Amino acid sequence: MIAIIDYGMGNLYNVKNALDALGVDSIITSKKEDLEKADKLILPGVGAMQDCMLNLEKSGLKETIMNLVLHRKKPLLGICLGMQALFESSEENGHTKGFGFVKGNVIKMEDRNVRIPHIGWNDLQFVKDMSLKDKFSKAPFVYYVHSYYASDYDQEDLVAYSEYGNMKICGVIMHDHVMGCQFHPEKSAKDGLKILKYFVEEFV
């Protein structure tokens, strides 16, 4: 059972729809008990980082997630804003502290030669040889919608990136049993579904 964490941010239904299509049992929930029982957690999210962390704190979910990930070693996938929350901090709305599961900071995208927000399909370049990469015969295409991106992360943690203007966008990051996707795998057609399937079936 996969728990899709409901904390009032963004479109959770489409993550569930994608898991349903893969035949994976999942539940959209904000209950501590459900998160404890689940095999793996997904933290989706669209919107602003400050609201995201505030909602997680107010609902008590932040503490639950910290505990489950750090002490019980439950695998966690952060999607889009949910991925940004995995890092130490974000410069959105001044300075917002994240979970700090993964080293790095989230900064505003800046490049006058491209449109921001970065909206649309981009190809994903793998930097690591791993079973996820082997699922694709050529670079997969994934759908991004964001104005902030990860920086100062450990190069060791970077799995795949996309290029946008002069920026190297951290697309997939993995650190121990924590994984993040800046794009929306649930909206990235068959390539995206493969990435979700990998998280469900293979990611530690």
Place this chain on the structure above:
Amino acid sequence: MHTKRIIPCLDVKDRKVVKGINFVGLKEVGDPVQLAKQYYEQGADELVFLDITATHEARDTMVDVVKQVAKEIFIPFTVGGGIRSLEDIQKMLHSGADKVSVNSAAIKDPNLIKEGALLFGSQCIVLAVDAKMRQDESGWNVFIHGGRIDTGLDLIDWVKQATDLGAGEILLTSMDADGTKKGFDIELCKAISKEVSVPVIASGGCGSLEHFKDVFKEEAADAALAASLFHYNELTISQIKTYLKDEGIPVRI
């Protein structure tokens, strides 16, 4: 490699996809869920659904369509037509739409954009705008109600205001080009692309493969939308994408 998007548009009335010119002589062209699935399989990058009936009963039918579509396709899709309130936006997003497009209602109350963007994020508020060149050719005016009413608003002023309020994308329909099949209105698209930093979706006038190339080569738009071309199988999405790729335009293929 950021790619250019190809977006089929489905006008929906009474649970059927229809097509006509300026809402006259509507012809049924298929079932919305079936067509959505077909376009998804063919490689559409995104879909737009426009609800062209505006009664309350029809709205509930549209919600059903959106829910079913969300279970079948795994690419982003926008729902528009008759979105008048934050409740309307929420209903569509909760049914599975990724974005909503607002048009007339946002002109009557621009706060709808601001509040919608604050509550749900700019990424899901698309400003749909119908533009027509003024008679003195000094620029474009914004039209509403399917192009029947001239608001007197200057297009560039309105688009700038809407993006300042939080609209995350512009779905730009050229009334001058719509239905002509002579190509997208590149001058119009460029004028808007130059003014705003958010992506512009070109709509209206597309009739051939070259038209897609022209609008992208000129960097006039980030995405191109068409309806009858796809519904009547004049061109398929994969045909367009293969052609664009050969022409050196980045596409998801």
